[in-house]
Amino acid sequence: MSCAQTLADYGLRAFGYGERLLPKGDITLCEQIVLIGSGMLWNVYFGLLAVIFGFIFATAIAVARVTGPFWLRWPSELFVFLFRGSPLFIQFFFAYALFSSLPRTGVEINLGLFTLAPHTSWLTKAWLGATIVLFLNTSAYSAEIFTGALRSVPKGDVEAADAFGLSGWSRFRRVLWPTTLRLAWPSYSNEAIFLFHATALIFFSGFPAWRQQGDGLYYANYFAEQTFNPFVSYPIVAGFFILYSLFILMFFGAVSKRLNRHIASPVGRPRLRPLTILGR
Amino acid sequence: MFEFCTDPKTLEGLTWLTCYVTTPKHMNLLWSVFVVFGLLAAVIPPILMLGFAGALARQSKIAPVRMLGLGYTSLVRGVPDIVLFLFFPIFLDQMIEILRHLMICPGDGRAFYQGNEFSVCTEAKMPLGSSAQWVHQTWGFVLAVCAFAFVFGAFTANTLYGALQAVPQPQLETARAFGMTDRQTFWRIQMPQMWIYALPGLSNLWMILLKATPLLFLLGVRDVVYWARELGSMKTQAYEYAHPDWRVYYFGGLLVFYLALTWGSQKVFDRLQARVGRGQATIGATA
Numbered sequence: 001m002s003c004a005q006t007l008a009d010y011g012l013r014a015f016g017y018g019e020r021l022l023p024k025g026d027i028t029l030c031e032q033i034v035l036i037g038s039g040m041l042w043n044v045y046f047g048l049l050a051v052i053f054g055f056i057f058a059t060a061i062a063v064a065r066v067t068g069p070f071w072l073r074w075p076s077e078l079f080v081f082l083f084r085g086s087p088l089f090i091q092f093f094f095a096y097a098l099f100s101s102l103p104r105t106g107v108e109i110n111l112g113l114f115t116l117a118p119h120t121s122w123l124t125k126a127w128l129g130a131t132i133v134l135f136l137n138t139s140a141y142s143a144e145i146f147t148g149a150l151r152s153v154p155k156g157d158v159e160a161a162d163a164f165g166l167s168g169w170s171r172f173r174r175v176l177w178p179t180t181l182r183l184a185w186p187s188y189s190n191e192a193i194f195l196f197h198a199t200a201l202i203f204f205s206g207f208p209a210w211r212q213q214g215d216g217l218y219y220a221n222y223f224a225e226q227t228f229n230p231f232v233s234y235p236i237v238a239g240f241f242i243l244y245s246l247f248i249l250m251f252f253g254a255v256s257k258r259l260n261r262h263i264a265s266p267v268g269r270p271r272l273r274p275l276t277i278l279g280r
Numbered sequence: 281m282f283e284f285c286t287d288p289k290t291l292e293g294l295t296w297l298t299c300y301v302t303t304p305k306h307m308n309l310l311w312s313v314f315v316v317f318g319l320l321a322a323v324i325p326p327i328l329m330l331g332f333a334g335a336l337a338r339q340s341k342i343a344p345v346r347m348l349g350l351g352y353t354s355l356v357r358g359v360p361d362i363v364l365f366l367f368f369p370i371f372l373d374q375m376i377e378i379l380r381h382l383m384i385c386p387g388d389g390r391a392f393y394q395g396n397e398f399s400v401c402t403e404a405k406m407p408l409g410s411s412a413q414w415v416h417q418t419w420g421f422v423l424a425v426c427a428f429a430f431v432f433g434a435f436t437a438n439t440l441y442g443a444l445q446a447v448p449q450p451q452l453e454t455a456r457a458f459g460m461t462d463r464q465t466f467w468r469i470q471m472p473q474m475w476i477y478a479l480p481g482l483s484n485l486w487m488i489l490l491k492a493t494p495l496l497f498l499l500g501v502r503d504v505v506y507w508a509r510e511l512g513s514m515k516t517q518a519y520e521y522a523h524p525d526w527r528v529y530y531f532g533g534l535l536v537f538y539l540a541l542t543w544g545s546q547k548v549f550d551r552l553q554a555r556v557g558r559g560q561a562t563i564g565a566t567a
Contacts, residue, residue, distance in 0.1 A: 085542040086535045087491040093505065094535055097512070097527035197360035204362065204498055217363060224370065228398035234367040238359040245358055 003030040014038040014213050022212055022222065032223050032233050040216035040240045045127075046199040047244075050134040051192055057135070058142035062180075063172070065143070066150045076143070083140030088133075088198055089205050095133045096206025099123035126207040134202075138195045145191060149184035150176065182259045189252035193245050200241070216240055300521045309507040313537075316493050316504060319425065323489070326429035327436050334437025335444060349437065356434030364431050365495055369423040374398060377406050417502070424499040428492070435485050443478035444470060476556045483549040490541055494534075508534055 006028070009019040013035060023031045061079065064072040083091070102123065122128045153176055161167075161175040181188075200217040203209045209218055216237045223233035285299035300306070337349030356364065378392055381400035392398060407415045447470050455465040497505035512527035 081543075082535075082539065085539045087494050087538055089491075089494045089497075090505070090531060090534050090538060093509075094528065094531035097525070097531050101525060101528050197362075200360045200362045217360075217366070220363075221366060224366075230367050230370040230374075234363060238363050238367075241360055241363065242358045 003028075003034075006030050006034050010034045011038055012041075014042055014215070014219075016211060016213055022219075024226065027223060027227055029232065032219075033236055035219045036216045036223075036233065036236050036240065039214055039219040040237075040244075042126075042202075042213075042215040043196060043199040043244070046131055046134055046202060046215075047192075047196040049131050050138050050195055050199075053135050054138035054142055054195075057139040058146055059177075061139065061143035062146035062150050065147050079136075080140045080143050080147075083137050084144060088137050089201055091133050091137060092130065092201065092205035092207060094206075095129060096124065099129050124207075125210060126202055130202045130207045134195070134199065137198070138191065141191050141195075142188060145184050145187045146180060148187075149180045152183060153179045178259065185252065185256050185259060189249065189256075192252065193248050196244055196248065197241065200237075296521075300523075303521065305507075305511060308502070309504065309511060312502060312504045312507050315421075315496070315501065319421075319428070319493055319496060319503075320489070322425045323428045323432065326425070327432045327489075330429055330433025331436025331440050334433060335440035338437065338441045339444060349441075353434045353438050353441075356431055357438070361431050361492065362495065362498070365427050365498060368427040368430055369420075369499055372423055372426055373406065380406060420500050424496055424501055427499065428489070432485065432489055432492075435488075436482070439481035439485060440474070440478055442481065443474040446477040447473045476553075479549070479553055479556055483545070483553075486545060486549070487542055490545065491538065494538075504534055504537070 007030075010023075010031065011034060012018055013022075015038075023035070061076045064076045065080075068076070123132075157175055157179055158171075161171045166174060200215065203214045203218040204221075212222075214222075220233040220237040224230045227233075285302070334349050334352055337345050338353070340346050340349065374392075377400045381392075385401040392400065407419050451469055451473065452465055455469045460468065494503065494505045496503040508530035509527065512525070512530035514525040515522050
């Protein structure tokens, strides 16, 4: 079987298109790369959704923690403590157990137009359930980073904004937020990378792979078990992750450039230090 | 465990619960908590050793050693830890079996990877197929410890390297001016002062290590996650203590357990930070 044929058969296997049966017997290198790459699309899906929504939610939480009223501040503190203080691995297990017990305990979520039954079963599938957990988790970690950055916005910036007559939303939008982002960016890029790394946990914790549609590591593990040879599939998935990390660094580097474009000298600019802290 | 527990089917309410949580199976869950602490105790020495080795390798004067240190730390940080956790134990296991094969049955010239199989001669299996169950479990635990040490050693190496570099250069120059050798400078000046710089990073790593302990489950060790799943799943009337699916409560309990651990650790580290900071001219110590 040619490699092009393999690509056609297994290129989207992780999403349920193409050949139904996974390769068995003599497994070629091409099959391993294609199938693991197909699984990596799931990692991209989880990572992208969690980063995008997490970024928005984390900003809201950070603002609530720094400037919000008391009744908004303490739930935010609690939220960050809960999700940063416990292992993501257990959070997945807990969420899966919780979601799969929903219909039986009769908890009803009324979403207006939608009917209930499909909703609760969707939650037990990785595409929705795991995304929610990952979103909440990264929101907590990012909120911690943004809070620190928001607290260290120079006083002069705020006073200058006041002097210009800016207040409320426009002061936040034009002065506080850009500076916060600039300060938080190096740590936040680390968080993004480790979030992508954390997506590898999903199919090994509570959420089962449905019809053998799993992520990159799921297939790598499958091949390692089939061939008893871990020296091919695991390096492939590791290579994919390193590639992704480089892409993320490039993207964040470009954004960092834009955030810092008004700052004249390269000295003192927050440098992008790749991978200085580890995720969860 | 208690007298009144002999016939669980007749029990109600609180007595039922008392009897339920004191069954031998639940004792396994309690023991597995010690597995978590045992793992933490077992991995700290090798982590610190690997960390120091890596940090010293990175500031070595010999270029190949420096490259080795840099390669080790960069590789581990670029790859998700879970990939390494799955890869490293198999890798180590097979390497040891190959070595044993070459030593014990050298005449046997077989290829180790035949098609879809990995094979060594039966005497070289690790542990031997005839060994008791606990030997297999302990071996699994040892492999897990090695995997944790390998991954977290790299992170520790990075932190310690940064801390060693953060010790003010004039301190080292002064030491040399006093006629200290490189070795003396390292042990008497650089080492004692680096801790204040290393501690924030190390405390962060400790938190991550704590939160990585449930990954033991993936390595086939019967840890808290294993028993929570086992005990929490639905028990039909065929069992002595029948109950519906209680995994939510068991995993909720685990979440609380880990929250307590991280919260307590944070308090300890706050105190420690204040302690090592005494007499140091940093903002944290003087403010």
